[in-house]
Amino acid sequence: MKKIILALVVVASVLTACKGEKKEKVETEKAKVVDINVADLDNVNITESVLNWKGTKPGGAHNGTVSIQKGGLLLNNGTLVGGQFTFDMNSIKNLDMAGEEGAAKIEGHLKAADFFDVATYPTSKFVITKVAKENGKLLVTGNLQIKDVTKSITIxxxxxxxxxxxxxxxxxxxxxxxxxxxxxxSKSFFDNLKDKFIDDLIEMSFEVKTKA
Structure with missing residues (x-):
């Protein structure tokens, strides 16, 4: 009996810790000046490059990808100097329900006017403005444009x-x-959503490869 009680206490502690865990978001700042223009650089292999996303809501989550339409990486003796990537928002895919009817519904909703509004804003963009090195990792600052808003983030x-x-x-x-x-x-814009809200934080990662 003591073992059962102890196990329940451990499970409860884990669940409480998970519930209290908060995602850290990247801070946004005013868009920076782009010192190096690489808009015409086109050396990214778009078929081998991808942006990954994950969105969460009470009781569930969805994840997927967005394709890179065009991109350029500027290197100086192997050191990253600058870059620019354009994302095709019409290419939004849902992967966790791939092949099911629900995937098309999610993709359509994300493209709709009340979400990313891809009819008006068919692309998003990330333009590198600064690259620093810290503890063996790169800290890349760039202007992220989604819809009609451009903010500087560091990742x-x-x-x-x-x-x-x-x-x-x-x-x-x-x-x-x-x-x-x-x-x-979004709770940032609407009240009384109860458990019908979608988390404001969107998890992202990307992998970009140059052409051979």
């Missing part, structure tokens, strides 16, 4: 080159969609 990332192909990969980071005027089901 941890890594870069490597093998066989003439450079891979630029971020760690997982969280953005607050409310900072980019994405309103649907």
């Amino acid at each position: 941890p990332a890594m870069i490597s080159t093998e066989g003439g192909i450079t891979t630029f990969k971020s760690e997982t980071f969280n953005i607050n969609r409310a900072d980019f005027n994405v309103k649907y089901g």
